[in-house]
Amino acid sequence: MPKVGMKPVRRAQLIEATLESVDQFGLQATTVSTISKIAGVSTGIISHYFGGKQELMEATVRFLLQSLNDELMIQLKIHGTSPVNRLEAIIDTNFSPFQTSEKGTKTWLAFWAQSMHDESLARLQRVNEHRLLSNLKYSLKEVIPKDKVEHTAQAIAALIDGLWLRGALNEKSINVEKASKICKDFIHKSIEYYQLKEPNNAQPPATQDR
Amino acid sequence: MPKVGMKPVRRAQLIEATLESVDQFGLQATTVSTISKIAGVSTGIISHYFGGKQELMEATVRFLLQSLNDELMIQLKIHGTSPVNRLEAIIDTNFSPFQTSEKGTKTWLAFWAQSMHDESLARLQRVNEHRLLSNLKYSLKEVIPKDKVEHTAQAIAALIDGLWLRGALNEKSINVEKASKICKDFIHKSIEYYQLKEPNNAQPPATQDR
Amino acid sequence: MPKVGMKPVRRAQLIEATLESVDQFGLQATTVSTISKIAGVSTGIISHYFGGKQELMEATVRFLLQSLNDELMIQLKIHGTSPVNRLEAIIDTNFSPFQTSEKGTKTWLAFWAQSMHDESLARLQRVNEHRLLSNLKYSLKEVIPKDKVEHTAQAIAALIDGLWLRGALNEKSINVEKASKICKDFIHKSIEYYQLKEPNNAQPPATQDR
Amino acid sequence: MPKVGMKPVRRAQLIEATLESVDQFGLQATTVSTISKIAGVSTGIISHYFGGKQELMEATVRFLLQSLNDELMIQLKIHGTSPVNRLEAIIDTNFSPFQTSEKGTKTWLAFWAQSMHDESLARLQRVNEHRLLSNLKYSLKEVIPKDKVEHTAQAIAALIDGLWLRGALNEKSINVEKASKICKDFIHKSIEYYQLKEPNNAQPPATQDR
DNA sequence: GATGAATGAGGCTTCATTCAT
DNA sequence: GATGAATGAAGCCTCATTCAT
Numbered sequence: 001m002p003k004v005g006m007k008p009v010r011r012a013q014l015i016e017a018t019l020e021s022v023d024q025f026g027l028q029a030t031t032v033s034t035i036s037k038i039a040g041v042s043t044g045i046i047s048h049y050f051g052g053k054q055e056l057m058e059a060t061v062r063f064l065l066q067s068l069n070d071e072l073m074i075q076l077k078i079h080g081t082s083p084v085n086r087l088e089a090i091i092d093t094n095f096s097p098f099q100t101s102e103k104g105t106k107t108w109l110a111f112w113a114q115s116m117h118d119e120s121l122a123r124l125q126r127v128n129e130h131r132l133l134s135n136l137k138y139s140l141k142e143v144i145p146k147d148k149v150e151h152t153a154q155a156i157a158a159l160i161d162g163l164w165l166r167g168a169l170n171e172k173s174i175n176v177e178k179a180s181k182i183c184k185d186f187i188h189k190s191i192e193y194y195q196l197k198e199p200n201n202a203q204p205p206a207t208q209d210r
Numbered sequence: 211m212p213k214v215g216m217k218p219v220r221r222a223q224l225i226e227a228t229l230e231s232v233d234q235f236g237l238q239a240t241t242v243s244t245i246s247k248i249a250g251v252s253t254g255i256i257s258h259y260f261g262g263k264q265e266l267m268e269a270t271v272r273f274l275l276q277s278l279n280d281e282l283m284i285q286l287k288i289h290g291t292s293p294v295n296r297l298e299a300i301i302d303t304n305f306s307p308f309q310t311s312e313k314g315t316k317t318w319l320a321f322w323a324q325s326m327h328d329e330s331l332a333r334l335q336r337v338n339e340h341r342l343l344s345n346l347k348y349s350l351k352e353v354i355p356k357d358k359v360e361h362t363a364q365a366i367a368a369l370i371d372g373l374w375l376r377g378a379l380n381e382k383s384i385n386v387e388k389a390s391k392i393c394k395d396f397i398h399k400s401i402e403y404y405q406l407k408e409p410n411n412a413q414p415p416a417t418q419d420r
Numbered sequence: 421m422p423k424v425g426m427k428p429v430r431r432a433q434l435i436e437a438t439l440e441s442v443d444q445f446g447l448q449a450t451t452v453s454t455i456s457k458i459a460g461v462s463t464g465i466i467s468h469y470f471g472g473k474q475e476l477m478e479a480t481v482r483f484l485l486q487s488l489n490d491e492l493m494i495q496l497k498i499h500g501t502s503p504v505n506r507l508e509a510i511i512d513t514n515f516s517p518f519q520t521s522e523k524g525t526k527t528w529l530a531f532w533a534q535s536m537h538d539e540s541l542a543r544l545q546r547v548n549e550h551r552l553l554s555n556l557k558y559s560l561k562e563v564i565p566k567d568k569v570e571h572t573a574q575a576i577a578a579l580i581d582g583l584w585l586r587g588a589l590n591e592k593s594i595n596v597e598k599a600s601k602i603c604k605d606f607i608h609k610s611i612e613y614y615q616l617k618e619p620n621n622a623q624p625p626a627t628q629d630r
Numbered sequence: 631m632p633k634v635g636m637k638p639v640r641r642a643q644l645i646e647a648t649l650e651s652v653d654q655f656g657l658q659a660t661t662v663s664t665i666s667k668i669a670g671v672s673t674g675i676i677s678h679y680f681g682g683k684q685e686l687m688e689a690t691v692r693f694l695l696q697s698l699n700d701e702l703m704i705q706l707k708i709h710g711t712s713p714v715n716r717l718e719a720i721i722d723t724n725f726s727p728f729q730t731s732e733k734g735t736k737t738w739l740a741f742w743a744q745s746m747h748d749e750s751l752a753r754l755q756r757v758n759e760h761r762l763l764s765n766l767k768y769s770l771k772e773v774i775p776k777d778k779v780e781h782t783a784q785a786i787a788a789l790i791d792g793l794w795l796r797g798a799l800n801e802k803s804i805n806v807e808k809a810s811k812i813c814k815d816f817i818h819k820s821i822e823y824y825q826l827k828e829p830n831n832a833q834p835p836a837t838q839d840r
Numbered sequence: 841g842a843t844g845a846a847t848g849a850g851g852c853t854t855c856a857t858t859c860a861t
Numbered sequence: 862g863a864t865g866a867a868t869g870a871a872g873c874c875t876c877a878t879t880c881a882t
Binding site: 451452453463464466467472473 | 850851852853854855
């Protein structure tokens with residue numbers, strides 16, 4: 001009997017090869033041929049396991065987003081002991097080594113651009129964006145005035161994405177420390193700012209273990 | 211008798227058609243055929259005036275970036291009477307109607323992604339990014355502590371790009387008012403924050419005409 | 421300015437090449453490549469002028485059926501002076517040199533088989549079959565009892581098709597004289613038979629110029 | 631312990647599945663995959679038992695033609711008591727439920743068309759056609775003038791094939807009764823015709839048990 | 841005996857570029 | 862200057878066949 005249960009193995013292998021190809025050649029120049037060559041398999045295998053190139057692309061995006069989410073869950077479980085810690089965990093996750101690898105950023109940006117004209121990709125992207133905002137708001141509402149939460153969450157999310165974007169362009173990979181510091185500074189300053197400005201409306205001091 | 215001076219006219223016409231096509235169909239689905247159809251000319255004309263599709267693309271990016279710069283120059287000339295006003299002019303320019311039109315954002319993002327794997331596009335992009343940072347730093351150093359200038363400029367630039375990015379995904383076009391407010395708030399709060407925190411190091415109050 | 425009005429020329433050229441290819445290689449082995457090679461053009465031209473292979477195939481069938489009909493119209497105009505002459509003209513048309521050329525019969529049979537699983541081809545085929553039956557019945561009802569018309573028309577049509585079918589298999593081309601004679605004999609005998617059997621019900625003697 | 635004698639079982643199973651597939655999807659869309667799925671076996675089994683797809687196809691045609699012949703032998707044994715009865719038995723066999731099933735007609739036509747360009751199929755087809763003609767002539771020469779036998783046999787054979795052909799196109803299956811009646815009428819009329827026309831040359835009245 | 845994962849040639853189609861007019 | 866017909870390389874996908882298990 002031939003090898004069974006190859007499906008998950010091959011799918012992972014092909015998704016990995018897709019990331020590699022998009023990193024090396026770009027999304028436009030990524031073809032069934034480049035992917036299968038990197039994976040060391042024949043071209044037919046992609047249609048065999050994914051039905052077609054498009055589905056492989058979507059699976060790859062899903063994988064990227066899932067990884068981001070998984071990492072966040074882990075970080076929150078470890079460090080999520082206070083609102084501020086939770087916020088920092090979110091930042092750390094978004095600038096973790098995997099997420100900010102050259103492979104990760106290039107692919108992420110390529111798919112984001114592609115999603116402008118591909119509804120199935122856009123949907124995935126939106127789900128993820130919504131999740132990031134939710135997580136941010138959940139923690140923010142405990143440390144800043146309620147009417148500033150939405151506004152601030154939007155700003156942090158934009159800051160994260162903007163730093164990724166700039167990192168993708170300028171360097172081989174994002175300068176993680178710098179980017180991380182900019183985001184955390186923004187969070188700390190926002191909290192501090194509202195406490196200084198409106199001490200009476202100040203939130204009860206959040207337990208902060210640092 | 212051959213018509214003379216058709217070159218600039220045709221080039222402008224084709225660049226405009228390229229923007230239109232990228233907006234309508236996306237960068238991947240934009241072909242020589244879609245562009246020439248929108249422009250109402252034959253396909254051969256593109257090679258004739260630009261040598262090829264790739265050069266037309268680069269010319270289009272250069273046009274977009276030039277427009278951004280031109281607008282900034284105008285805004286700075288009109289409103290650039292104080293550091294804060296200058297900073298606000300930069301924000302306004304980046305979220306001006308043209309820049310944030312659906313056409314603009316989609317094309318901008320598409321080319322940004324493309325520039326990951328196209329050095330000539332990347333160079334253009336980097337020049338522009340550098341210019342934005344320079345402009346921000348020039349004004350910032352008059353209103354916040356010198357050792358915070360770089361850091362803050364990076365944050366503002368990232369904020370601008372991040373808001374564009376998120377706008378490109380979620381809406382037909384960026385919600386200009388919201389995005390603009392987030393950026394300006396960030397600037398105002400940063401200034402105010404450093405003044406509150408370090409009143410002794412405060413900059414001499416900038417002349418502010420509002 | 422380049423050559424204009426090439427469309428009808430190229431379409432005819434490609435349809436001719438399709439007939440040639442189906443004759444030489446069979447329908448299954450007829451590819452865009454075989455057709456374009458025979459036509460002496462590039463492969464891309466087929467999609468350019470027909471949108472795709474399928475449409476070229478349909479156009480080819482339409483051409484075959486149209487040719488059959490055109491020939492019939494001509495024959496009827498020339499020889500259609502009496503019911504029997506009209507019937508013979510129908511037979512002659514169906515066994516005319518073009519229709520019974522090797523190219524014609526093979527292609528006709530190939531498309532007929534294909535139409536079992538291709539509704540657009542089946543529709544074309546049915547229209548043509550209906551036309552043949554109508555023409556036969558129109559003339560038959562003047563020379564044989566009315567209640568035998570349908571039955572006899574069906575038989576003649578089946579005879580024509582069956583002779584084609586057998587001709588396609590056995591010979592390079594149908595043995596025209598034999599096939600033609602079998603059909604005409606059948607017609608003559610049918611008429612004579614009903615007159616011998618039922619002389620009282622006999623139709624008024626049709627004007628017969630032979 | 632290896633199962634023995636699986637060969638005939640598997641071969642029959644695969645031939646049956648081939649007929650089913652050609653009926654459902656057409657000859658062009660019938661692949662090794664569709665056949666093996668219908669048979670409930672793996673794709674490799676076809677090459678294992680038939681060496682390849684082509685050989686399975688030929689075996690299937692051989693099976694169809696053998697079935698036709700077997701049925702004819704049975705019918706002739708039962709009803710073959712007089713020349714006319716034998717002729718009618720031939721007709722009945724050709725329009726028996728199995729032969730005229732949707733499955734049968736589609737497959738028959740598909741393979742006939744295919745045999746235009748496949749000598750091994752064509753040979754099988756010709757053997758069968760020859761057998762039909764022989765059977766017809768054997769009986770005809772006892773009931774019609776000798777010099778009309780060949781001609782009439784050709785006509786009957788063409789009539790049978792033509793009715794199949796038209797049945798395959800228009801209906802889910804051939805209208806057996808109508809087709810059968812047309813053929814038998816033709817036979818009866820031919821016999822009667824020659825008796826009426828040439829009573830002196832008439833054959834000695836054949837024993838007819840109806 | 842049987843499986844089905846894997847191969848890779850070949851099919852159809854798209855599209856940037858060329859060139860005769 | 863301008864056209865658009867034509868090219869043909871390259872993309873994606875299908876499928877008959879092979880082979881390790």
